[in-house]
Amino acid sequence: MLYGIDIYYILLVIPAVVIALIAQVKVKSTYKKYSKVLNSRGVTGAMAAKAILDYYGITDVSIQGIAGSLTDNFNPTSKVISLSEGVFNNSTVAAVGIACHEAGHAAQHADNYKPIMIRNSIIPVCNIGSTLGLPLAIIGFFLCQYSQIFEFLIYVGLALYAFVFLFHLVTLPTEIDASRRAIRVIEETGLLQQDEIGGAKKVLFAAAMTYVASMLVALANLLRFVIRFTGNRRR
16 A cells, blocks of 8 residues: 555556456447348358357257347356347347357367366356455454464465456466357358458457456456565565
C-alpha cells in the first residue's frame, strides 16, 4: 500500500482487466460482423455441429438450442452441445465456426484429450481455491502478526488460489485445440467455401483471445496476492 493505494492492483490487475475488456469487445464485434454473413451452402450451426460429430464417429452426443447470445457450450456430463439462438438454426459463417468449435470439445472428450482431462480433474480444487484460497491467506496474514505459527495458512491459501490460474492456463490450449479441430473439419468436409473460412477463423481467434485475457487477469491477481501476503510481510 502507498498512501492507501494498492499499487499492485494498479500495476498488475488493471492492465489485465483492460486487456480482457478489449478482448470482449473484439469478440462481440467480430461475431456481430460474421453473424450477418450467410454461408453459401446454407449450413446451420446445428448441421455444422452434427458434421463434426459424424466426422469423429461420435453418436452419443445430442445437439440442442439454448437461450441467449454467445452462450454456446458443451456439457461432457450430459453429453449435450447447446447452441445459442444466433447459432443453432442460422446459416451464417459465425454460426458454423462457433458450432464446430463446441463440437470440437465433444471430440476432445471422445479422444481423451489430455489438457481437457486435466482441466476437468482440477475443477473441484479450483472451486475450493476460488472460494477459500484468498480468505485463508488473509486470515493467515493477520494471525501472523501475533504468531508465526500461522504462516502456513498464507501459503496454503495462495496454493489453493493458484489453482484458479492453473485452470485458465490449461483451458487455453483446450480452446485452441477445439478451434483447430473445427477449422480442419470445415476445410476437409467443405462446410464453408474457401473465402468464408477466413471469417470463421477470425471469429474463433477473437474468442481465443478472451481466454488469453482471462488467464492474464488470473495471473495478475495471483501475483498481486503473492507479493502482498509474502513480500510486504517480510519488510
